[in-house]
Amino acid sequence: MVHSDPGDRAMITRTQRPGLGRLAAxxxxxxxxxxLVWTTPAAAxxxxxxxxxxxxxxxxxxxxxxxxxxxxxxxxxATGPEVTEACLECHTEAADHIQQxxxxxxxxxxxxxxxxxxxxxxxxxxxxATATNWPRCTSCxxxxxxxxxxxxxxxxxxxxxxxxxxxxxxxxxKFPTGAGHPTYEPKEFPPKSGNVWQPxxxxxxAQNVGPTSRETCGACHFYGGGGDAVKHGDLDSTMAxxxxxxxxxxxxxxxxxxxxxxxxxxxxxxxxxRYVTKAVDRLGIDVPGHTDDTRATCESCHAMTxxxxxxxxxxxxxxxxxxxxxxxxxxxxxxxxMWWDWSTAGKLNEExxxxxVKEGADVIYDxxxxxxxxxxxxxxxxxxxxxxxxYTLIDDTIDPSGVVPINTLGxxxxxxxxxxxxxxxxxxxxxxxxxNNVLAVPHLFGKDESAFWxxxxxxxxxxxxxxxQARNVDFSGEYDFVETTYHWPIVHMVAxxxxxxECEACHAENGRLANLGGFYMPGRGDFGWLNTLGWSxxxxxxxxxxxxxxxxxxxxSRRK
Amino acid sequence: xxxxxxxxxxxRLWHWTQxxxxxxxxxTGFEVFGSWTVFGYETAxxxxxxxxxxxLGLWALAMFWHMTTGEWRQYIPTFRNMGAVMRYxxxxxxxxxxxxxxxxxxxxxxxxxxxxxxxxxLVVIMPVxxxxxxxxxxxNGWEALGLGFLSLGAVALVHVMAAxxxxxxxxxxxxxxxxxxxxxxxxxxxITGYGHDHSEGETPSTGRTRPAE
Numbered sequence: 001m002v003h004s005d006p007g008d009r010a011m012i013t014r015t016q017r018p019g020l021g022r023l024a025a026x027x028x029x030x031x032x033x034x035x036l037v038w039t040t041p042a043a044a045x046x047x048x049x050x051x052x053x054x055x056x057x058x059x060x061x062x063x064x065x066x067x068x069x070x071x072x073x074x075x076x077x078a079t080g081p082e083v084t085e086a087c088l089e090c091h092t093e094a095a096d097h098i099q100q101x102x103x104x105x106x107x108x109x110x111x112x113x114x115x116x117x118x119x120x121x122x123x124x125x126x127x128x129a130t131a132t133n134w135p136r137c138t139s140c141x142x143x144x145x146x147x148x149x150x151x152x153x154x155x156x157x158x159x160x161x162x163x164x165x166x167x168x169x170x171x172x173x174k175f176p177t178g179a180g181h182p183t184y185e186p187k188e189f190p191p192k193s194g195n196v197w198q199p200x201x202x203x204x205x206a207q208n209v210g211p212t213s214r215e216t217c218g219a220c221h222f223y224g225g226g227g228d229a230v231k232h233g234d235l236d237s238t239m240a241x242x243x244x245x246x247x248x249x250x251x252x253x254x255x256x257x258x259x260x261x262x263x264x265x266x267x268x269x270x271x272x273x274r275y276v277t278k279a280v281d282r283l284g285i286d287v288p289g290h291t292d293d294t295r296a297t298c299e300s301c302h303a304m305t306x307x308x309x310x311x312x313x314x315x316x317x318x319x320x321x322x323x324x325x326x327x328x329x330x331x332x333x334x335x336x337x338m339w340w341d342w343s344t345a346g347k348l349n350e351e352x353x354x355x356x357v358k359e360g361a362d363v364i365y366d367x368x369x370x371x372x373x374x375x376x377x378x379x380x381x382x383x384x385x386x387x388x389x390x391y392t393l394i395d396d397t398i399d400p401s402g403v404v405p406i407n408t409l410g411x412x413x414x415x416x417x418x419x420x421x422x423x424x425x426x427x428x429x430x431x432x433x434x435x436n437n438v439l440a441v442p443h444l445f446g447k448d449e450s451a452f453w454x455x456x457x458x459x460x461x462x463x464x465x466x467x468x469q470a471r472n473v474d475f476s477g478e479y480d481f482v483e484t485t486y487h488w489p490i491v492h493m494v495a496x497x498x499x500x501x502e503c504e505a506c507h508a509e510n511g512r513l514a515n516l517g518g519f520y521m522p523g524r525g526d527f528g529w530l531n532t533l534g535w536s537x538x539x540x541x542x543x544x545x546x547x548x549x550x551x552x553x554x555x556x557s558r559r560k
Numbered sequence: 561x562x563x564x565x566x567x568x569x570x571x572r573l574w575h576w577t578q579x580x581x582x583x584x585x586x587x588t589g590f591e592v593f594g595s596w597t598v599f600g601y602e603t604a605x606x607x608x609x610x611x612x613x614x615x616l617g618l619w620a621l622a623m624f625w626h627m628t629t630g631e632w633r634q635y636i637p638t639f640r641n642m643g644a645v646m647r648y649x650x651x652x653x654x655x656x657x658x659x660x661x662x663x664x665x666x667x668x669x670x671x672x673x674x675x676x677x678x679x680x681x682l683v684v685i686m687p688v689x690x691x692x693x694x695x696x697x698x699x700n701g702w703e704a705l706g707l708g709f710l711s712l713g714a715v716a717l718v719h720v721m722a723a724x725x726x727x728x729x730x731x732x733x734x735x736x737x738x739x740x741x742x743x744x745x746x747x748x749x750x751i752t753g754y755g756h757d758h759s760e761g762e763t764p765s766t767g768r769t770r771p772a773e
Contacts, residue, residue: 520716520717523593523601526713526716530717530720531593534723534727541731545735552739554654555653555655
């Protein structure tokens with residue numbers, strides 16, 4: 001295929017390569033489509049748009065193995081782990097791979113800061129922490145059965161969930177409170193909602209496995225924080241099939257990138273983690289022999305000087321790509337959560353029952369969780385960032401007199417490894433131990449006596465007691481609420497280039513970087529003293545010559 | 561004493577083109593700095609750069625002209641008669657009966673104050689603007705040029721300071737242009753090229769003369 005349409009480039013990416021093979025296999029009709037592809041670029045783009053993506057059910061036809069022909073996958077399968085056992089008969093090392101990853105351990109030993117991170121260790125300002133809330137949280141674990149931290153067997157290979165990432169049917173769903181299992185019988189969720197989840201057809205799903213896709217990654221990552229669009233701001237369900245305006249790379253009618261196009265993998269290890277954010281990638285374009293083994297940075301494909309206009313390239317040493325190219329986040333039509341105030345949780349209505357308040361489609365109060373604020377089309381906040389993030393962990397003393405940072409960004413204007421990055425800043429109020437001055441981790445989920453959402457009936461003391469005990473941290477018995485911030489780097493929802501920020505967005509007196517100090521930026525009124533001094537001197541000069549001119553006029557008239 | 565071409569065609573072309581470009585550079589440059597908004601930041605930066613290259617080109621021609629004609633000697637500073645000239649501008653000028661103490665000739669057409677002011681413009685203000693301006697333009701190449709120690713803020717600061725110096729020069733220069741007798745005499749000379757050559761008994765340096773009015 002030798003035309004110069006953007007669709008052309010899509011074909012050389014991994015996700016699109018099946019196009020040619022599939023055309024050949026599909027017979028005469030496809031042959032005529034292929035002719036179209038050869039002849040007109042515009043038609044080629046149309047054809048590409050009509051072709052199923054590599055991650056749909058037909059993907060198996062493009063591979064050398066048709067999983068529907070495997071005896072091992074004939075079933076029947078009663079549970080997810082049974083499917084995994086079948087997978088591992090051929091993919092003998094796959095479970096071992098997974099078990100080395102953060103997707104499995106939820107633990108991340110930071111190579112630079114030495115902090116113990118990962119979902120099992122960090123405290124956030126959404127549902128606060130995973131400990132004691134396992135079955136709810138682990139509905140997004142890449143395994144089966146993590147109902148309890150003490151009993152879950154991290155070494156058991158059958159506990160790995162292959163399907164959640166490799167399903168191509170779209171019918172495999174982990175049940176929200178199932179500790180990673182799908183439901184195996186019709187079951188209602190949320191409780192009393194009338195919304196009944198049907199058990200998935202595990203045989204059909206197993207026979208149609210394929211590469212990961214926006215849909216499979218999104219099944220968890222679009223729903224972080226307990227619901228669609230809640231957490232990241234730049235990842236929500238609209239990114240499964242984004243328009244070009246929403247994401248210029250991932251639009252199915254455009255380049256059709258999948259997550260793994262950039263988040264390249266090796267041995268099931270997915271690259272591009274927020275815990276080790278690369279704030280600047282000077283290695284530039286990755287090719288064999290010149291690569292850091294990931295395409296997770298923009299520079300991996302675009303290099304450090306991607307603009308035709310030299311003046312724009314002058315920015316890349318101090319401004320991250322996404323600062324201009326993701327002008328706003330939560331642009332897909334879904335609002336993201338910007339404020340979560342736990343301190344108001346636990347109110348009951350006149351009948352003494354928990355309740356929720358909605359504003360449009362968004363829940364703005366929930367007895368279980370407190371008050372929320374949601375925003376769509378959000379202008380990011382901008383910070384200097386060198387990729388280093390320090391977290392405030394459960395054993396770190398906090399200063400409750402101010403706003404407590406859940407994470408603190410490294411870098412500044414004088415650090416050559418720093419650039420100005422866009423962030424979603426999640427704010428809220430969350431419980432802390434008001435005597436020991438540490439962040440509190442409440443036991444929320446469960447039916448037991450201490451569960452905040454269960455029989456504990458919104459009793460913070462019981463919930464915090466149980467949560468802290470599970471993390472082996474002393475609880476003084478007294479709590480209060482403290483305001484916190486959590487910075488989320490914005491990297492997705494890359495807009496088409498003509499929608500990137502204009503110069504004036506920042507180079508203006510009240511521009512987007514108005515509050516970012518410590519460096520000179522033209523156009524926003526820096527060196528205001530020089531402006532005042534310079535124009536004052538110019539003004540004095542002007543007055544001087546005017547006075548001089550008047551004296552000349554007076555002198556001339558006197559002589560007459 | 562004769563009416564003679566004091567400012568050659570090239571000199572006048574240089575002067576007035578430069579004046580126009582400098583006004584354009586000031587309007588756009590102070591917008592880039594943040595003093596005002598006229599065209600919008602993006603347009604201002606683009607126009608500022610184009611004008612800067614135009615002026616650089618013009619300067620290359622002007623340098624060549626000054627060197628080959630020897631006209632650069634017009635700017636050699638001198639303090640001879642400096643006191644008299646200063647007294648004239650601060651006092652004598654207000655009395656129409658007092659004449660300008662300096663009598664320009666074709667070979668020395670600038671009075672000592674002019675010489676100093678133009679020299680300042682030519683060898684201080686403008687070079688500072690060129691150097692800092694070019695540095696500003698080639699910001700991405702600093703590291704490769706071994707100039708990594710520079711900061712944009714420092715370069716911008718010096719550039720803008722020099723720009724303010726030029727603004728002050730500009731105001732003074734324009735005003736002084738109207739201090740002839742009659743007031744428009746100097747401006748007229750700069751436009752037509754013809755002015756009074758006070759050299760006596762000398763052969764005019766160019767062949768073109770015309771009688772005094």
